[in-house]
Amino acid sequence: MPSTPVINLRKGHAVRYNNEVCLVSAFELKTPPRMASYVQMSIRTLSTGKVYNLRMTSNESLESVNLERNPHEFSYKDGDGYHFMHPETFEDVILSENAVGDSKDYLIEGQKYTVQFADGLAIGIELPASVVMQVTEAPEGVKGDSANNVYKAATLETGLVVQVPLFIGPGDKISVKTEDNSYLGRSN
Missing domain, CATH: 2.30.30.30 (SH3 type barrels.)
Structure with a gap:
């Protein structure tokens, strides 16, 4: 090498x-x-x-070490680890909790991610710059706080907690920057 x-x-x-x-x-x-x-x-x-x-x-x-990057779809998580499926060969790739790391907060079933391979072994994933996720819990905004840029904590479908503007509520889809867990905006 x-x-x-x-x-x-x-x-x-x-x-x-x-x-x-x-x-x-x-x-x-x-x-x-x-x-x-x-x-x-x-x-x-x-x-x-x-x-x-x-x-x-x-x-x-x-x-x-030469890294290969291939698109895979996240299938599910079980006791063995995180399962990703190649969209053309349907081959199942399993990544450990250690290999996935903090990226687990962005894994949504059915979404495509880039899986990294070194020496033929799956070693980790690359996240896109931003991910669209649904808000599952968000407290009501306090009336009168809208004069300033006030944020509140919202829980997303993966369990990730993100600071969002007061007008965001449960059921809304938002875009989140994967680099620093920051709110980017509403999404359709």
Whole structure:
């Protein structure tokens, strides 16, 4: 496998470290005055979920792992994990709780997601920039609070709690930014 200089890595890239496939979860290039630049990054092993915090000089390299990305439809969750089905081959792919991580808050049955594969094994999912979800619980807005941009907590169909404007109620469909769980607007 080819080596990649650590300075070219970014969040979401796959590398091999200690003979394990790992995903870069945090990356920062630091250039202190009168010193050589270095890379501070965190990588998470896919098999165990163990996190390594690495500090490497900008000219060091790690072995890169080729990632494949294929669309799959989320089917259901059970004791084995999260089940995704390939839309053409109908092959069932199971991802563990560890592999799915915080993305579980955005998984809606029947929706398509991008499943990542490394060395032929399913390792995780990529979420779209935003997801449309239905509000299941939202308290009534307090009359007179509409003069300011006042928000309230609303629970969505997956259990995710998002801050929404006062006019949003149960049954409304809203668009949520997956990067930071923020409300983007109403949806049809």
